Amino acid sequence: MNPNKAKWLNFFVCIAASVVIIGALFKLQHWRGADIALILGLSVEALIFFVYAFVPDSSAQHAPAEVAYEVTRQFQDWTRCCRKQTSLRPTCNA
Numbered sequence: 886m887n888p889n890k891a892k893w894l895n896f897f898v899c900i901a902a903s904v905v906i907i908g909a910l911f912k913l914q915h916w917r918g919a920d921i922a923l924i925l926g927l928s929v930e931a932l933i934f935f936v937y938a939f940v941p942d943s944s945a946q947h948a949p950a951e952v953a954y955e956v957t958r959q960f961q962d963w964t965r966c967c968r969k970q971t972s973l974r975p976t977c978n979a
Contacts, residue, residue: 894933894937894940897929898930900929902930904922905927905930907922907926908921908922908926
């Protein structure tokens with residue numbers, strides 16, 4: 886994504902989140918305008934998340950399945966090593 890577009894998208898996310906937080910504060914304090922602030926803030930948030938669904942993720946280097954496989958493999962190696970240890974504290978770095 887273009888860094889300039891990412892900057893503006895992040896800006897709108899922050900503005901909408903702040904409106905939601907202010908609306909929640911108004912709602913908790915039973916002040917007037919809470920309903921409007923929550924409706925506007927959550928609507929803008931929903932619209933932004935809808936837009937985010939179509940933004941390509943350029944920072945992802947690995948597919949989620951590859952990451953899950955690697956984490957599972959490392960965990961299995963670690964547990965296999967820990968079973969071989971006799972002390973309570975595993976020291977294996979396999």
